[in-house]
Amino acid sequence: MVAPRRLQNTKYAWKVTLRRRAPGYMTEDLELHVVSGPPRFTSRTDKPVDHITLQTTAGEVMGYIYVNDDDDAAGWHPHIGASPTAQNHAAFWMRILLDFKKRGLKPSAALDQMLRTTHPSSHVVPGSRTTSTNLAALKLLAAKPSNP
DSSP, X not given: XXXXXXXXXXXXXXXXXXXXXXXXXXXXXXXXXXXXXXXXXXXXXXSOEEEEEEEETTSOEEEEEEEETTTTEEEEEEOTTOOHHHHHTHHHHHHHHHHHXXXXXXXXXXXXXXXXXXXXXXXXXXXXXXXXXXXXXXXHHHHOSSOO
């Protein structure tokens, strides 16, 4: 029921002004619905990781792509000496990694495919696929200022 707000005297008659309620969509709480995003690898693991080294065409080490099949983990870790421009080139490689996840590949199979992938401004260092004892060991490798 709408309550009268006030009476107004007009030239011709008394007029009742009604106050309307705001519509429900403006006053009720929103219902949040969980929407899934694209498939992604997890970025954390405590198990051994296989990794490859990425390098720009100018010879600057960009960083490392790492994978672990047991935890379905994969990700990127930049090299400490990599310039911001070199680190920006990693976006291409991460898009490829996510594309392989969408196709249903395991992380190690995705890494194998990346070894055969080319890009005009960066590449995988030939023979750089190695295994580290865990992600912390890879981070120590990336913290070394000299090229691996």
